[in-house]
Amino acid sequence: MIGYLVRRLLQSILILIGVSIVTYALLYVLPADPARQIAGRSATAETVANIREQLGLNDPFIVQYWRYFLGLLHGDFGRSYLQRTEVADLVAARLPATLLLMLGAIVCELAMGLTMGLVAALRRGTNTDQGLMVVSFVGVSAPQFVTGLLLLYVFAVRLGWFPIGGYGTFSHLVLPSLTLGVLGAGWYSRMMRSSMIDVLRQDYIRTARAKGLKRFVVVFRHALPNAILPVIAMIGIDIGLFMSGIVVVESVFGWPGIGQLAWQAIQRVDIPIIMGVTLVSAIAIVLGNLLADVVAPFIDPRIKLR
Amino acid sequence: MSVSEAISEAGTVMPASQTGEPVLRVDGLTVMVDGEDGSRPVVSDLSFEVRRGETLALAGESGSGKSMTSLAIMGLLPKPAARLAGGRVLLGETDLARLGEAGMRRIRGDRVAMIFQEPMTSLNPVLTIGRQVIEAIQAHEPIGRRQARERAIEALNAVRIPEAESRLSQHPHELSGGMRQRVVIAMALALKPDVLIADEPTTALDVTVQAQILQLLKDLQRDLGTAIILITHDMGVVAETADRVIVLRNGKMVEENAIDVLFAKPREPYTRELLAAVPRMGTSRDRIPDAERRGAAKTLLSAHDLSVRFDLTGGVLGRVNRRVHAVEGISFDIQARETFSLVGESGCGKSTTAKAIAGLVPYEGDLILDGRNIGGLDRAGRKRVRRDIQMIFQDPFASLDSRMTVGDLVREPLDIHDVGKPRERNERVVELFERVGLTADQVRRYPHEFSGGQRQRICIARALALRPKLIVADESVSALDVSVQARVLDLLKELQAEFGIAYLFISHDMAVVETISDRVAVMYLGQIVEMGSCAQIFADPRHPYTRRLIEAVPVPDPNYERAPFIRMTGEIPTPVRKLNDPPERLTLQDVGGGHLVAEEAVRV
Incomplete structure (x- = not known):
């Protein structure tokens, strides 16, 4: 187990180094000139050249990347061109809000997705099943800005149950989490349904019934732990999906997380922030997958981490 | 519980069963x-x-x-x-x-x-x-x-x-x-x-x-x-x-x-x-010895010191630390036109041996087909060898692609090896279908339209398509009902007589093995413990494991008195071993007439 963790962490670091190279290459691919941006439109060519020299932008790519990489090792993500602050500080200030939102979304999608999938599987072929699958299909298909605006209109504007936007209390959290979670809930309910139907056909379920166990016990003790495994593996991948969703959802609800930060940075071509956010997202995805893999053996003893 | 306890417990006569x-x-x-x-x-x-x-x-x-x-x-x-x-x-x-x-x-x-x-x-x-x-x-x-x-x-x-x-x-x-x-x-x-x-x-x-x-x-x-x-x-x-x-x-x-x-x-x-x-044991005793039946045979395939091992990794660095000794240094010859069977229980390495011969797993040692060592061949050479060795698998439901017509499935080997013109191939497919007991109008159908026995016939037709010298049949009749099984076994025998194919027949079913084989090798834990003609193995088993295998077969005769045999409650030991700890190699000794028995058993 410890050996496995060490190996996976080493792998993760390699992946992150790869990501950092790709994001750094963005600087070169994008047509925007950092020196010009920092200097502002009215600056003279000489000022721009000076700034370029100061930033070391005339050095070869490898040298620049190496400098950036050494900075990363010290937790230095670079400085924002426009806000004139450390990217690390900007991201750190906004990360808790995003993590909270992601947690809320995971709770929402698991609660909705697993329940819907379970009920649909147990009522397979009935109207309930078909109805739930239509709902999940809508959940999967609806773009998040549509879901978000719809929820906002109904629950915040018309009914006034939740605040329209902002950050701070639990009720601020509900609508953004729902919006972010709906997509995953749609996926999970479908996965859970097919996984559960598959498990209910297994021989050990028949054995459990032949023992005279109550249906509740058969479903929750025998079927559910087996059916939930593929869903668990998905949660890791989901964190990656969240990262794109967060940009939209945080903007719709005015949620002060890194998604909004990224959105603003993209609009202003503030490359260091974009790079920083990308890297943090990559870390989240890698950790999420690792976590999903580490949790799996606790549910299925056949899985050995090697 | 010890063996003696197990016996004494079973021997205690409880009040007679009340069939009331x-x-x-x-x-x-x-x-x-x-x-x-x-x-x-x-x-x-x-x-x-x-x-x-x-x-x-x-x-x-x-x-x-x-x-x-x-x-x-x-x-x-x-x-x-x-x-x-x-x-x-x-x-x-x-x-x-x-x-x-x-x-x-x-x-x-x-x-x-x-x-x-x-x-x-x-x-x-x-x-x-x-x-x-x-x-x-x-x-x-x-x-x-x-x-x-x-x-x-x-x-x-x-x-x-x-x-x-x-x-x-x-x-x-x-x-x-x-x-x-x-x-x-x-x-x-x-x-x-x-x-x-x-x-x-x-x-x-x-x-x-x-x-x-x-x-x-x-x-x-x-x-x-x-x-x-x-x-x-x-x-x-x-x-x-x-x-x-x-x-x-x-x-x-x-x-x-x-x-x-x-x-x-x-x-x-x-x-x-x-x-x-129902296949019965004890049929080999009055069979004509195979050598006389076939005359002087020539060796088609010989395996020398064949081993297949799979490495298992573990530890912090994921290095190899254990090894599965699936097949451990076995040697045997298969003559042209004969049926050579490998028997043994699950995990004994019989299927792995089959896969090694068919080129599906890497192996150590030598496999010599018709005087050529398969191991040293290049890509084209290996492809030629594949023409000579074909396989039939256990599960006729899983071994046919359900999206292809059965005609295409049988034709595919001909396409892969570029045999004849397309028209000739189709004619050959029809010929093969008729030969295995199907009809020409069935070639356009899909596998799900056939029964298990028919599907196995299709698999046989596919294996025959390239006129191979050796067909490896891995538990090919195990999944079939007895009446179907008997007919498929008959078909295999007919085809052997007609085309002069040799079979490597892999099975756990001793009765079936006795019915079809000329020679038999018994495998245990990746090694051969006994090998000889069908009559030698079944009429005169020498190794205790062979005896146990034969004695354990249920006999379709209610009056058959089962000789009391020592009941094993233990488990077969594992073929997974630490590195640098290879299992002890058995040496086979000839006890007369080419009947080979592992030495440890002979001494006992």
């Missing part, structure tokens, strides 16, 4: 299944009763409705496709057919219990053995956890699971198939049910394990007086365990008879056919 009052009466049972073309009966108007302490066998081939009958009694018919359309199932005065789910739940496991065919999948992989046994007890008896645990240990001891208490915390995957089936039996019998339904309880098990499990069921029945309904396709198992037999076909009863009458004087033609198709 009927405990379960089935009356006019009819089960309907809804299919694409409306609903059809899979069990029609079946009536029988089973008495206390009695074993009633429901015997029949696939589709005979035997499993549906058992599921109907248990109220476990797969809904919504199958349903009980009529009849009564009387347990004492209670009609189980009218009981409803809640009432049925209280009966299941308590009064009527069931064990299933697949021990590998009938236990829940994520729950411990203890939990699964304990919940079976607690489902019906209001006792505390500690007491239930005591009862669970008792139940596991009763099915002779060694170190029962420590098994409680294990998960199913840590146990072998035989041990898992014992656990399933322990769960079923923990509450001393009136009726035990055993649906093919030993079909998925190795033959020596099968013998143990059948004996165990008999012993437990004698102690508890349970009525057993044994569902099986294996007439050998029927002869060894049942008191009465019902032969089923297409959901209808063909014949009901006492065991010795049925085997001695079967009333119905179908029963006679069924019994005639």
Whole structure:
């Protein structure tokens, strides 16, 4: 187990180094000139050249990347061109809000997705099943800005149950989490349904019934732990999906997380922030997958981490 | 438990089984299944009763409705496709057919219990053995956890699971198939049910394990007086365990008879056919020695010191730290036009040997086909060799791509090896179809439109397409019903005579091996322990393992007196070993006439 963790962490670091190279290459691919941006439109060519020299932008790519990489090792993500602050500080200030939102979304999608999938599987072929699958299909298909605006209109504007936007209390959290979670809930309910139907056909379920166990016990003790495994593996991948969703959802609800930060940075071509956010997202995805893999053996003893 | 204890326990004669009052009466049972073309009966108007302490066998081939009958009694018919359309199932005065789910739940496991065919999948992989046994007890008896645990240990001891208490915390995957089936039996019998339904309880098990499990069921029945309904396709198992037999076909009863009458004087033609198709041991003794039959043969394939090992990794750096010694330095020759069989139980390396020969796994050692070493060949050379060696697999349902027509499937090898013009290929396909007993108009159909036996014929046609010199048949008839099996075996023999093919026949079924083989090698833990002509192996087995394999085969004759053999409760040791700790190599010694036996056994 410890050996496995060490190996996976080493792998993760390699992946992150790869990501950092790709994001750094963005600087070169994008047509925007950092020196010009920092200097502002009215600056003279000489000022721009000076700034370029100061930033070391005339050095070869490898040298620049190496400098950036050494900075990363010290937790230095670079400085924002426009806000004139450390990217690390900007991201750190906004990360808790995003993590909270992601947690809320995971709770929402698991609660909705697993329940819907379970009920649909147990009522397979009935109207309930078909109805739930239509709902999940809508959940999967609806773009998040549509879901978000719809929820906002109904629950915040018309009914006034939740605040329209902002950050701070639990009720601020509900609508953004729902919006972010709906997509995953749609996926999970479908996965859970097919996984559960598959498990209910297994021989050990028949054995459990032949023992005279109550249906509740058969479903929750025998079927559910087996059916939930593929869903668990998905949660890791989901964190990656969240990262794109967060940009939209945080903007719709005015949620002060890194998604909004990224959105603003993209609009202003503030490359260091974009790079920083990308890297943090990559870390989240890698950790999420690792976590999903580490949790799996606790549910299925056949899985050995090697 | 030691071996001697096991014997003495089995030897204790308990009060004679009281075949007294009927405990379960089935009356006019009819089960309907809804299919694409409306609903059809899979069990029609079946009536029988089973008495206390009695074993009633429901015997029949696939589709005979035997499993549906058992599921109907248990109220476990797969809904919504199958349903009980009529009849009564009387347990004492209670009609189980009218009981409803809640009432049925209280009966299941308590009064009527069931064990299933697949021990590998009938236990829940994520729950411990203890939990699964304990919940079976607690489902019906209001006792505390500690007491239930005591009862669970008792139940596991009763099915002779060694170190029962420590098994409680294990998960199913840590146990072998035989041990898992014992656990399933322990769960079923923990509450001393009136009726035990055993649906093919030993079909998925190795033959020596099968013998143990059948004996165990008999012993437990004698102690508890349970009525057993044994569902099986294996007439050998029927002869060894049942008191009465019902032969089923297409959901209808063909014949009901006492065991010795049925085997001695079967009333119905179908029963006679069924019994005639059963492969029997002891046929090789009066067979013409193969050398005389074929004249001087030449060696087609020889394996020298063939080994297949798989590395397992572990530790922080994921380095190789253990190794599976699947095949460990075996040598044998296959003559042209002969059938050479590899027998042994699961995990002995027989299928891995087959795969090595077919070029599907990397191996060490030498394989020499027609004087050429396969190992040293380049890509094109290996492709040529593949033409000469073809395979037929075990599962005819899984080994045909369901999206291709069967004609295309048989034609594919010709396409791959670019044999003839497209028109000639199609003609060849038709020829092959007719040769294996199918018709030319079937080539455009898809695999799902064929029965298991027909599919296996298609697989044979595919293997024949390239006119190979050697066909590797890996458990190729194991999944087939006996009557179909007999016909496919006949076809294989005819084709051999006609095309002069040699077969490498891999099987766990000793009776089938005896019927078809010229020479036999017995494998155990990746090595050959005994090799010789079919007569040498079956009439004069020298190695104790060979003897055990032969003795364990159920004999389709109720009057056969089984010589008491030492019952093994232990497990076959594992072929997984640490690095630099290879297993000891056996050396084979000729005990006369080319009959080779592992030396350790000769000395003993």
